[in-house]
Amino acid sequence: xxxxxxxxxxxxxxxxxxxxxxxxxxxxxxxxxxxxxxxxxxxxxxxxxxxxxxxxxxxxxxxxxxxxxxxxxxxxxxxxxxxxxxxxxxxxxxxxxxxxxxxxxxxxxxxxxxxxxxxxxxxxxxxxxxxxxxxxxxxxxxxxxxxxxxxxxxxxxxxxxxxxxxxxxxxxxxxxxxxxxxxxxxxxxxxxxxxxxxxxxxxxxxxxxxxxxxxxxxxxxxxxxxxxxxxxxxxxxxxxxxxxxxxxxxxxxxxxxxxxxxxxxxxxxxxxxxxxxxxxxxxxxxxxxxxxxxxxxxxxxxxxxxxxxxxxxxxxxxxxxxxxxxxxxxxxxxxxxxxxxxxxxxxxxxxxxxxxxxxxxxxxxxxxxxxxxxxxxxxxxxxxxxxxxxxxxxxxxxxxxxxxxxxxxxxxxxxxxxxxxxxxxxxxxxxxxxxxxxxxxxxxxxxxxxxxxxxxxxxxxxxxxxxxxxxxxxxxxxxxxxxxxxxxxxxxxxxxxxxxxxxxxxxxxxxxxxxxxxxxxxxxxxxxxxxxxxxxx
Amino acid sequence: xxxxxxxxxxxxxxxxxxxxxxxxxxxxxxxxxxxxxxxxxxxxxxxxxxxxxxxxxxxxxxxxxxxxxxxxxxxxxxxxxxxxxxxxxxxxxxxxxxxxxxxxxxxxxxxxxxxxxxxxxxxxxxxxxxxxxxxxxxxxxxxxxxxxxxxxxxxxxxxxxxxxxxxxxxxxxxxxxxxxxxxxxxxxxxxxxxxxxxxxxxxxxxxxxxxxxxxxxxxxxxxxxxxxxxxxxxxxxxxxxxxxxxxxxxxxx
Numbered sequence: 001x002x003x004x005x006x007x008x009x010x011x012x013x014x015x016x017x018x019x020x021x022x023x024x025x026x027x028x029x030x031x032x033x034x035x036x037x038x039x040x041x042x043x044x045x046x047x048x049x050x051x052x053x054x055x056x057x058x059x060x061x062x063x064x065x066x067x068x069x070x071x072x073x074x075x076x077x078x079x080x081x082x083x084x085x086x087x088x089x090x091x092x093x094x095x096x097x098x099x100x101x102x103x104x105x106x107x108x109x110x111x112x113x114x115x116x117x118x119x120x121x122x123x124x125x126x127x128x129x130x131x132x133x134x135x136x137x138x139x140x141x142x143x144x145x146x147x148x149x150x151x152x153x154x155x156x157x158x159x160x161x162x163x164x165x166x167x168x169x170x171x172x173x174x175x176x177x178x179x180x181x182x183x184x185x186x187x188x189x190x191x192x193x194x195x196x197x198x199x200x201x202x203x204x205x206x207x208x209x210x211x212x213x214x215x216x217x218x219x220x221x222x223x224x225x226x227x228x229x230x231x232x233x234x235x236x237x238x239x240x241x242x243x244x245x246x247x248x249x250x251x252x253x254x255x256x257x258x259x260x261x262x263x264x265x266x267x268x269x270x271x272x273x274x275x276x277x278x279x280x281x282x283x284x285x286x287x288x289x290x291x292x293x294x295x296x297x298x299x300x301x302x303x304x305x306x307x308x309x310x311x312x313x314x315x316x317x318x319x320x321x322x323x324x325x326x327x328x329x330x331x332x333x334x335x336x337x338x339x340x341x342x343x344x345x346x347x348x349x350x351x352x353x354x355x356x357x358x359x360x361x362x363x364x365x366x367x368x369x370x371x372x373x374x375x376x377x378x379x380x381x382x383x384x385x386x387x388x389x390x391x392x393x394x395x396x397x398x399x400x401x402x403x404x405x406x407x408x409x410x411x412x413x414x415x416x417x418x419x420x421x422x423x424x425x426x427x428x429x430x431x432x433x434x435x436x437x438x439x440x441x442x443x444x445x446x447x448x449x450x451x452x453x454x455x456x457x458x459x460x461x462x463x464x465x466x467x468x469x470x471x472x473x474x475x476x477x478x479x480x481x482x483x484x485x486x487x488x489x490x491x492x493x494x495x496x497x498x499x500x501x502x503x504x505x506x507x508x509x510x511x512x513x514x515x516x517x518x519x520x521x522x523x524x525x526x527x528x529x530x531x532x533x534x535x536x537x
Numbered sequence: 538x539x540x541x542x543x544x545x546x547x548x549x550x551x552x553x554x555x556x557x558x559x560x561x562x563x564x565x566x567x568x569x570x571x572x573x574x575x576x577x578x579x580x581x582x583x584x585x586x587x588x589x590x591x592x593x594x595x596x597x598x599x600x601x602x603x604x605x606x607x608x609x610x611x612x613x614x615x616x617x618x619x620x621x622x623x624x625x626x627x628x629x630x631x632x633x634x635x636x637x638x639x640x641x642x643x644x645x646x647x648x649x650x651x652x653x654x655x656x657x658x659x660x661x662x663x664x665x666x667x668x669x670x671x672x673x674x675x676x677x678x679x680x681x682x683x684x685x686x687x688x689x690x691x692x693x694x695x696x697x698x699x700x701x702x703x704x705x706x707x708x709x710x711x712x713x714x715x716x717x718x719x720x721x722x723x724x725x726x727x728x729x730x731x732x733x734x735x736x737x738x739x740x741x742x743x744x745x746x747x748x749x750x751x752x753x754x755x756x757x758x759x760x761x762x763x764x765x766x767x768x769x770x771x772x773x774x775x776x777x778x779x780x781x782x783x784x785x786x787x788x789x790x
Contacts, residue, residue: 009716016541016760019675020718055674067541073718074674284759334759337541397759402542402568425541428569458675462538462546470623 010071013064013328014425015335016396019073019458021055026187027082028099056456057160059187061128062103065135066338067425068458069182075456078187080130087190091116094195095153100130100188105272112270116195117253117314119151123369125272125319130188135422136180136382140229140318143374147384149179150377151194159186160454172378177445180382182421184460185449198253200267203229203317205251206308209300213244213355217348217388220248220372228252229317230372235296236358236365236392237289243359244352246370247303254311263311272315274325284332287395289364296367331395337425339405340391342373342384343417350415351388354408358392361404368392380438381465383420391423402426421459429463443467538626539675543757544569545626549618551662552632553577553600556731557681559586560746561629561753563593568754571596574618574625576603577632605632605658606650611665619669628666630680632659634696635733641695648695655699660706667710670719678721679753680707684765687725687774691786711762722756724749726766742767 008023055075062081063070071077083101090096091114098107104118105125111117120132120139127137136149145151154167157178164186166175178185206227210216216232224230227250234246259267321327328336343350358365369391373384394401409419409431418435419427433439446466453468460466539545546569550558553575562573573595575583583600590598603614619625636651663678670676685693686700704723711721726749728740749766756764765771777785 009718014541017539017543017675018718019538020716021674068538072674073538074672335541396541399755399758401758402544426544429546458538462540 008077010060010063010077011335012067012069012071012425014066014337014396015328015331015333016337017068017425017458019068019071021072021075021077023060023077023079025079025082026059026101028085056460057454058457058460059100059130059134059183061101061131062126064124064127065131066423068462069135069422070131070457072457073461080128080187083130083189086110088192089114089116091195094197095192096195097190097192098129099190100133101128103128104132109270109272111195112198112201112268115197115199115268117198119194119196120145120148121318123319124322125315126322129191129193130183133179133188133191134181134183136377136379136384137422138373138384140231140371142384143224143230143372144228146375147180147377147379147382149176149379149382152179153192153194155188155192156190157186157449158189159449160452161449163189164449168378173445174449176377176379177381177442177449179377180379181442181446182381182459182465183457184455184466185446186455198268199256200254200259200263201270201314202254202259202263202267202311203251203314204254204258205249205310205312205317207247207249207304207310208306209303210244210246210248212242213246213352216244216246216248216370217351220370224250224372226250232370233299233367234355234370234390235300236355236368237293237296237362238300239359244355245300247300249317251317253314258309258311260311269313270315271313272322275323277325278327278329280329282330282332284334284395284397287331287336287364287366289362292364292366299367331393334396336393336395338391338393338423339408340383340389340420340423341408341412341417342387342389342420343412343415344385344387347415347417348388350411350417351390354390354411357404357408357411361400363394363398363401363404366393380442381421381436383418383422385418387417391420421463421465424459424463427463432463432465439465439467539677540569542568543677543754543760545677546570547572547622547625548574548627548629549615549622549625550575550629550631551577551603551659551666552605552630553583553586554579555631555633555681556733557726557729557746557749558629558631560750561631561679562590564747564750564754565627566590566593566595570627572622573598574622575600576614576618578602578604605662606653608658608661611662615662615665616669624673625670625676627677627679628670630659630663630666630678632662633681633700636696638693638695651695652699652702655696656702656706660703663706663710667714667719671714671717673719675718677719677757679757680721680723682707682723682725684725684727684770684774688778688785690788720760720762722753722761723763724753724756724766725763725770727770729766742769742773 006023007020009018009020011018056072057076057078058070058072059078059080060070080101083099085099086096086102088097089110094116104121104127107118108125120137122137122139132148133152136147138147157164157166166178168175210219229252230250232246232248234244238245256267371389373387373389376382376385406428409427413431413434443466461469545565548562548565548570550562552558554577573590580600580602587598587600632654634651634654641648641651666678682704683700685697686704689697689701707721707723714721728743729749730743730745744766752764752766
């Protein structure tokens with residue numbers, strides 16, 4: 001089968017770091033067209049996974065993770081946006097079965113007219129369901145509804161060894177390793193999600209200004225539980241007495257009785273148009289501490305001091321930035337990075353210290369987002385855990401940024417918190433295991449799903465998430481085979497001098513090229529042996 | 538991998554004994570670099586540096602033998618280092634000789650040695666490195682050029698012309714790398730106080746090796762194609778490049 005493959009330069013939404021890889025678009029084919037059970041025509045990637053390039057394979061959706069999670073330098077990036085079919089939508093029982101490349105916008109457009117919404121939405125609708133699962137994303141309702149993964153009823157995973165049906169009640173270990181697993185357990189192909197009922201596509205929103213950090217934290221602690229959605233926009237450039245001044249917006253889906261006569265004419269209307277397009281070229285440095293401070297000031301003053309019961313379209317509440325197409329370009333060619341951490345309840349002093357350092361550093365931080373997380377999911381690599389989370393954008397370029405963020409990383413880790421992997425692009429790898437204590441168990445499950453270490457990303461190499469890259473920084477290729485970029489059925493060329501290459505057992509199944517589709521026990525053992533041998537080199 | 542701020546985790550240094558190169562590596566180890574391999578003619582002289590970098594947090598430091606002028610061995614030696622260590626996020630090209638202009642002007646062999654060590658050897662090695670980094674899909678090359686190559690002067694034209702050749706080569710190579718995930722940054726220091734320049738009369742705006750390192754880190758963060766050290770060298774050389782020949786020749790030094 002011929003696979004369309006192009007070498008392409010990729011980065012996350014922040015624009016850095018950049019790397020190039022072969023990009024293969026995954027397209028849904030006719031079920032069973034290649035006769036393999038469970039591989040309903042995932043022609044592009046099933047070919048790839050059977051003959052992976054040495055540098056690894058990772059799936060990519062709409063590229064909204066900020067750092068390097070959905071790219072693999074020198075390897076193969078599977079563009080999953082080709083998997084864009086909504087397979088089943090049950091408005092009565094409130095669930096949908098969709099392909100992994102379906103975006104939340106597409107899902108909302110299909111479900112809202114039927115009176116159903118998505119269970120969790122981040123600050124943008126332009127994320128795929130597959131990516132939402134892999135990063136176990138959260139939204140403004142985390143304190144009530146938990147993360148995206150807790151709303152997944154079942155999923156189909158294209159792991160390198162086999163295609164698996166997983167769910168919280170079906171092979172839960174592998175399911176939870178995939179939720180939040182940053183794509184490193186395989187490619188999510190399909191998922192079944194629960195869809196909450198809504199009467200309208202409008203939100204009823206209360207807005208209030210908080211004078212400083214203590215004020216906003218007290219208000220959130222006192223009354224967050226009264227709202228389904230809650231978030232505070234915090235001005236990290238404000239200093240002194242107004243340090244941490246914020247605008248708190250909280251709300252819930254509006255009921256029919258709250259709509260105006262005009263809104264009632266189409267209460268489930270959903271209009272996802274982009275209103276503005278960011279210019280194609282913006283010089284780096286346009287967003288600096290002066291322009292950003294001016295923006296933050298204007299934004300704070302324009303917010304109502306206290307307003308209740310305002311009814312607005314849900315797009316304005318959840319996804320204000322989606323109204324500006326390509327807003328990430330406003331940071332110029334150098335790009336920006338997003339920094340998000342969580343510290344547990346009871347460690348509020350770490351949050352105060354962090355905001356204090358940010359404010360006194362004068363780094364040009366756009367409106368940051370402060371939120372309280374609720375109960376965690378069962379996924380070992382899931383980011384949200386009970387506590388305070390702060391997220392902010394910083395333009396790349398300012399000197400002093402490295403020291404500031406390295407210091408914050410340590411502060412957060414010491415407080416028992418962690419950094420969000422889907423946003424990270426610079427963390428010190430040494431901190432990963434302390435932040436995610438469940439990672440050792442996760443690695444065991446991952447190794448069972450992907451014994452050859454086929455799945456890999458720049459993020460995985462940079463932080464050694466999989467634990468297969470020889471500890472921090474060695475970035476050895478974790479694969480035991482040197483697979484050339486060919487798609488024919490002849491065995492790939494094998495360089496001499498590498499023991500693992502000469503292993504005749506690898507030839508056993510299939511008789512020709514080693515098959516990554518094979519699931520035989522002997523196969524797995526052979527590969528295990530290869531790996532140990534390579535590690536001991 | 539290189540992170541969003543351009544910090545590499547693994548670094549290969551071509552021309553291990555360069556003092557500027559070492560200062561840059563020290564700064565990189567202060568960030569994310571944990572694997573450092575020095576390739577140079579005298580690996581045995583590197584023990585002190587290796588120990589120092591280990592103390593400063595590098596987990597893996599070694600020095601191997603490599604001769605910039607042994608062009609025929611580049612593919613094998615450099616390719617071998619890449620396959621042994623998996624990948625290098627950055628290759629720092631620091632091989633170079635100042636030479637002695639007064640001697641070199643009348644000694645073709647000595648002059649050719651300077652030209653070869655500064656230009657032919659490193660440039661040939663960079664061709665190999667560029668292919669290896671392209672295959673990796675990500676990486677950076679940082680090349681130590683010099684303001685002496687921007688407009689070559691009477692007083693050091695052997696060295697200056699070799700740096701001019703290297704600098705021009707790098708500009709073209711950098712353009713050929715666009716879209717590959719690999720970038721090349723040219724560093725053009727002015728007079729740097731090092732062993733190599735000890736005893737020489739310092740030119741105006743002279744800097745220390747640590748200042749060059751600092752500028753390199755800033756350049757990596759900002760993805761600059763060219764870094765001048767100090768930054769004032771850029772406008773100065775913009776003017777010097779426009780001076781009429783007769784006037785330029787008369788500038789002392």
